[in-house]
Amino acid sequence: MRRATRMLDDGDADCVVGIGGGSSMDTAKAVALLGTGDTEMRAYKAPVTTDVPALPVVAVPTTAGSGSECTRFTIITDSETDEKMLCGGLAFLPQTALVDYELTVGMPPRLTADTGVDALVHAIEAYVSVKANPFTDTLALAAMRTISANLRTAYADSSARAAREAMTLGATQAGLAFSNSSVALVHGMSRPIGAHFGVAHGLSNAMLMPAVTGFSIPDAPVRYADCARAMGIADSSETHDSATARLVDELHRLNRDLAVPSPREYGIDEQRWHELVPLMAAQARDSGSPANNPRVPATAEIEDLHWSLGG
Numbered sequence: 001m002r003r004a005t006r007m008l009d010d011g012d013a014d015c016v017v018g019i020g021g022g023s024s025m026d027t028a029k030a031v032a033l034l035g036t037g038d039t040e041m042r043a044y045k046a047p048v049t050t051d052v053p054a055l056p057v058v059a060v061p062t063t064a065g066s067g068s069e070c071t072r073f074t075i076i077t078d079s080e081t082d083e084k085m086l087c088g089g090l091a092f093l094p095q096t097a098l099v100d101y102e103l104t105v106g107m108p109p110r111l112t113a114d115t116g117v118d119a120l121v122h123a124i125e126a127y128v129s130v131k132a133n134p135f136t137d138t139l140a141l142a143a144m145r146t147i148s149a150n151l152r153t154a155y156a157d158s159s160a161r162a163a164r165e166a167m168t169l170g171a172t173q174a175g176l177a178f179s180n181s182s183v184a185l186v187h188g189m190s191r192p193i194g195a196h197f198g199v200a201h202g203l204s205n206a207m208l209m210p211a212v213t214g215f216s217i218p219d220a221p222v223r224y225a226d227c228a229r230a231m232g233i234a235d236s237s238e239t240h241d242s243a244t245a246r247l248v249d250e251l252h253r254l255n256r257d258l259a260v261p262s263p264r265e266y267g268i269d270e271q272r273w274h275e276l277v278p279l280m281a282a283q284a285r286d287s288g289s290p291a292n293n294p295r296v297p298a299t300a301e302i303e304d305l306h307w308s309l310g311g
Ligand SMILES: [Fe+2]
Pocket: 066, 118, 122, 187, 201
């Protein structure tokens, strides 16, 4: 990122183009802001909101996941502390998004699964967030419907064009939804796992999703039941309890179908994990995401949740 910022300083650019997955587009957003001054990125870390103008960004996603092409957030790792910093504000909203599913055709299965689950989590968290609103609800429910109907097909066949197109649409809808609502506990806890153990963002989301959803359902049972119905795994005649039970089952099943490893299977050292939990919990809270959940978990609960992933 420093090299890109230097190039911007030395050149005569009037915009920054980010092509790639979430990290590439997030880097472009950060460079577009840093290029306008000489501030360090950590000055923009949440809860700071940065609405000052940056250079215009043109975002071109080549995965169907992050939604970064249409969000006002960027995630940048602080190389001194290993913290994945959430930075938000209109400064990070791209001026233009070029969204073309053809760029995602041929994505390998692991990347398809990880980015696709990330998009599903964006939609669910945008819908259960206390910041949800009628505009984001419509987008989030549409994204859940589309992603759940197509993720397994896209994972199984890298050239399944209709599924790729649907996943691309769903990921962008989910991005619009969470950018105007919020993500929640899964993301707050997922970023530290990625930063400290090098787990890909979507994969750490997937590891956390069933357990964190089970933990969070009592705070928003009706909303989670709506998610189950939008995903086509419960119908309107079922009770909320039945629908939310189906949701947790489906998230476990999805992880099995997409070959998501547990932290232990991934090779994460249990002792190191436990040593880092207080820091991970603090960083999760600092990111602002867990505060959007009505019940912010204590450090011990975060530890329980993390390691209940077992395996
Ligand atoms: Fe995400």
